Amino acid sequence: MDRSITRRGILTGACGGITSALAGCTSVVPGMGTGDGDGATETATRQFDQSETFIGMLYATSGLDDDSFNDMANRGVKLARVRHGIEYKNAVPETVDQIQALQTEYAKSTNPQFDLTVCIGFLQQEPLTKTAKEYSDQKFMLVDAVVDRDNVANYVFKEHEGSFQVGVLAGSLTSQGFSAGAGQTRVDRKTVGFVGGIESDLIKKFEAGFMAGAKYADEDVEVLREYVGSFSDVEAGRQAAQSMYDEGADIVYHAAGGTGVGVFQAAQENGRFAIGVDSDQSETDPRYANVILASMVKRVDTAVFNAIDTIEKGEFDGGSVQSLGLDRNGLEVAYGNVVGPEIPELAKLQVDDTRFKIVNGEIDVPTTPEEV
Template identity: 55%
Template sequence: MDTDRFDRRKFVKGVGAASLVGLAGCSGGPESGGSDGDSNGGGSDGSDGSDGSDETETETEASGSETTNIGMVYATGGLGDGSFNDQAQTGIQQAADEFDLSYDESEPDSVSQFSTYQTQYAQSTDPDYDLVSCIGFLQADALSQTAPDYPDQDFMIVDSVVDADNVRSYTFKEHEGSYLVGQLAGLLTSRSFSAGDSSTSGDSTNVGFVGGVESSLIAKFEAGFTAGVKAANEDVDVQTTYTGSFSEPSAGQEAALSMYSSGADIIYHAAGNTGVGVFQAARDEGKFAIGVDRDQSVTTDYQDVILASMVKRVDTAVYNAAETTVNGNFEGGTATSLGLAEDGVDIVYGTELGDQIPDEVASEVQSSREAIVDGEISVPDSPE
């Protein structure tokens, strides 16, 4: 979908802990930061765009009584990550473009702030939010407490299942898409391959995986990637590192540099904004990287090193929840899982390097995609 045409939104910057305490008891929703569409809510360098202050900008938008109001609580790492949060934002932007819908956005700085933002939206009477969208598995614990306290408030969550009658849960089969990019990495690292200023050695014995916060969710990315690598070449090992953060590019860069120096020539990340550092390391070392969640050869400035991305249609989940809310048929107490068969995940080749990948390699990957959809290949969802 064309994200350039989405320019109508209201925006809330993450505020300091002291300010959150003061806001938690108010009857209105979180204050909305002004935006006329000329900002993506985050820095172009992949940061969350915050200047570290507690200042919150305000925009007043008149809305009729029939307008649907949605509150967005993003994952830590913030907007401008070029992947997970930005993909969620694309979904709500599309919904706002197509329906009579108004939305507010919040960017928590830490896990401890999730409960406060969720509660603020649920308590708000001006506006009265029809849906609160919780982006990321780290929100599950907070939502498990918040949802029962506000049984008349509808919530949705991405990447986790919360068992409550007023919560709709969306999960993805990340391991299926990760298998495909793993196979790509395994096939290319086993041959001499050059594109742009990067190359593989042809006799490499390993590739790399950089994860953010270690969890069963991110383990699905690792498991699928490793299975795909091994399917391509059993002799290729996978170096794995978890940085413990989704918002520290420097940690991603350090982890990737260590892997490249240990012989890896392709690294796949599932680390949010931390993954930007992986791309920088690939450029520094003349190696390759694989993006995640969105086509990161489009959403970042590292198209010269990104072979492909494992796209995860968080935007589809956000859009679907918004659409059903607008239409009055939102179904709480349900869970939906999206994989290759449902176009919930997939492999997308890089805009600059994709057409240089050998046809026989792309053909093998496509064959595996079809085999997974047909049930002929079963992809593990946890590391062995």
């Protein structure tokens, strides 16, 4: 349905207006209206027009402005607002322990009543298993994990495939002399690194794909690896990457959300390179564009938009699992806007070739580091 946007943000800054759990325990950010951060406010007594579609956005704990995973999800709901005129509410849990309370508050809300609650990140899986059962009439979307219930539409990605591609890029460039932007490789070492956020089966898919891709490009490449236990600890990311650069790494790939900013900082400080994740981080955080070779873009924005689109069309696919890989354009390699043009064409062709081979089954990318 095609609706015009006729009202401004439901809440900005303060958390009141839906229920008490959304009113102070979270890092709540603007939603519903003409633009995030526009400063408009609604009161708790406002009666909303339920002929419009309302979406509850519940992000991962790394928060918005992570230039990565959450921001891609936010881009998807913004596109839905432009295309369909939906209204939405943003909330960010400060801790994992707050997630179920926030899911529950969206499910219980009657002013407005949310047509869909979008849950971003695998850490929402366990609490949603309980919430979705208790509130079986509420529709949910879950990104990066699966809850097997008829009121949950699940969207997962084949992160290992895209990570394999950037691994091929890293393995190719560490095996040769390469200089661009503020970085350069060492001709006497063939070493790259991987920094993960919270160690989990999901993040291990990034690790495994990257390792396999680097070895595919050059079997002599050494891959250093470390998990920092957080998706929002910039200093931990910087220290982990620093140790890798000290050990000879030319390029470090991160799958660590906001923690990845520290990886970019260390790359600049050492005159080396980094690879971003989830969004094109040379664009979302241009401060580090001169050391970002590429980013493994995960189209969370597409997943969020598609889920909202099913609500608009009355075709909610509860109980389904949508798996987005290279074959469905759920992933892509975005070369950095500063360093990317300087990358040798031969390396880019090698990356392109692996896409074709993965989609056609000629390359079977491992999903765990133990398989590499």
